[in-house]
Amino acid sequence: MKHSIEYVKGYWNEFIKVEKCNKNLNSIVRESWMRCRKNGIDYINGNIKIASKSQLNLKLKENKELIDVSRPIMENLYNIVEGSGFVIILTDKEGYIIDIIGDEELIKIENSNFVIGTSWSEEAMGTNAIGTAIYLDKPVQIIGAEHYYEKNHSFTCSAAPIHNEDGNIIGSINMSGNYSKAHSHTTAIVVSGAHSIEKQLTLIKSNKVLNVIFESMSEGMLVLDEDLKIKSTNRMASKILGVSTDEILNTNIKSLLKNIDFIKNTLKVDKKYHNLDCNFYVKNRRIKCSVNAFPVVIGEKIKGTVITFNSEGYMHKVANTIAGFNASYKFEDIITKNEEMKKTIEFAKRAALTSCNVLIEGPSGTGKELFAQSMHNYSNRSSGPFVAVNCASLPKELMESELFGYEKGAFTGATKEGHPGKFELANRGTIFLDEIGELPLDMQSKLLRVLDNNKITRLGGTYEKILNVRVIAATNRNLRQEIENKNFREDLYYRLNVMNVKTIALKERIEDIQTLAEYFVYRLNLKSSNDHKTLSEKYLECIKRYEWPGNVRELRNVVERSYYLCEVDNITEEFLYGHIVKTKTIITDSQKEIMSMEKMEAENIRNAVNQANGDLIKAAHMLNISRATIYRKVKKYSIK
DSSP states (O other): OHHHHHHHHHHHHHHHHHOOOOTTSOHHHHHHHHHHHHTTOOTTTTTOOBOOHHHHHHHHHHTHHHHHHHHHHHHHHHHHHTTSSOEEEEEETTSBEEEEEEOHHHHHSTTOOOSTTBBOSHHHHSSOHHHHHHHHTSOEEEEGGGSSSGGGTTEEEEEEEEEOTTSOEEEEEEEEEEGGGOOHHHHHHHHHHHHHHHHHHHHHHHHHHHHHHHHHOSSEEEEEETTOBEEEEOHHHHHHHTOOHHHHTTOBGGGTBSOOHHHHHHHHHOOOEEEEEEEEEETTEEEEEEEEEEEEEETTEEEEEEEEEEEHHHHHHHHHHHHOOOOOOOGGGOOOOOHHHHHHHHHHHHHHTSOOOEEEEOOTTSOHHHHHHHHHHHSTTTTSOEEEEEGGGSOGGGHHHHHHOBOTTSSTTOOTTOBOOHHHHTTTSEEEEETGGGSOHHHHHHHHHHHHHOEEEOBTOOOEEEOOOEEEEEESSOHHHHHHTTSSOHHHHHHHTTEEEEOOOGGGOHHHHHHHHHHHHHHHHHHHSSOOOEEOHHHHHHHHHSOOTTHHHHHHHHHHHHHHHOOSSEEOGGGGSSSSSSOOOOOOGGGOSOOOHHHHHHHHHHHHHHHTTTOHHHHHHHHTOOHHHHHHHHHHTTOO
């Protein structure tokens, strides 16, 4: 070693005097010397760089995590070489010393530059293990005269770069001592130290990510060890149970749950449980929850259990708050004398008692949502939430987040807490997907996946949530025709159409028209309290002859309009003429001759088209009929 060191000293002198590098010199050292010469490094005094107080404070702040993680590892390394005159140095990515442990005598040597805030980059100190390792991004050992800066010739240094999870250099760890103590093992030691720091930093980041997921979950979570003690909780668990983390940490789950057999099973036979009805007992309160339990498997051994849960009351409250909807109708609210309609109701009752998906088909205004609510209230899910979604009203860019929810920061404008989607809000209840035929094809495939595995993943999330949701869909479209036109997935159609309920157009239920109209007047009388209005025979005769393209919805709107326009108790047929739904036109005395129903319908549509300035979609909206219906009627009556 001494012999080789003396040779290197000669090579250094030769390079300084005649700028010639001996071919026997280590290539790493030779190339570094050439860089130093090119960059004008002073080989006698160096280009010493020391961070100012403010710069140093900033560096220490920016690298606090690196320092905190590295310190115990540096202490372990120093324990290996303690008493041998070495120091362990930690630098930032620019080569500035940010921490140091080791031999006090070496640190205090004048001009050693082993001081926090001093730069050991190649630009400052010339060839040295720290600066050259950072420059080359690989471990380097520099001994004695291999250092470019002459005052460092008495040292041996071994350094290895430290990387983040993306492979970028964030610092280096170095071991320095007297050159007479040089040994190849020191390089192996610092490489091991660098790897340990990198692993620890990766673990910390993983834990941070897990903690963010943990805390942003919409469910409560408890992590139990093998002894059933609670070792970790999240914020939602504290919120649902009404206790702080400190109050339940390290307590046995038996103090909160009476029946824990299912938890014991997860520890014994690696079994998972979903959507169990359980009661938590906290501070003399019973909290009914839907609970999931999963074993924690490390290697081949079960080391604990994870419990996720949501208060049923909490979820129903959230569902009602966000969706703003309850299922208020029952089958008894469906008014009909029509035999086919009665058969439809009986079939819907039988379908409601199953867990099958349901597709309700029928023209607009025939009570598809009324059937959906009634089926929910007739089913064993009646105590759960009923969430209605109009697929046609959802903006395409927000459709996925509305249906499946999103996590914190999933997109610009996302709330900082994240947000449950409509499916999540409907858990243990029913989701009603109205106008399902309007769903874009890309969303149809995502919906199909949810129907197949009963799981959703929030937008921006990685955690799959298992759901127990009954799906009722409705459409006024001919979905078989839409399948042929490549607008609707055939597999989704069959997945939804397990039970099929067909609502009946009002024109095919003529016997119901008078009953419905009189019921609407009865309800309006109750609201008005002082009115006792009735419909005249002529009025009833007219409405029974009308085709009602908008079905029951249109009938209700027409009756309500007539009710409020008529100032006497007997509502006559004059309040039917003109634009039935929207226009404020009232027929004059000269126009009171009764038109044929077909002529009246044509006049109504013509008035609406004129009022909408030829916009057929707007006119259809004014008449409360579908776009397909108005296009058909415009063609039928040659309206321009």
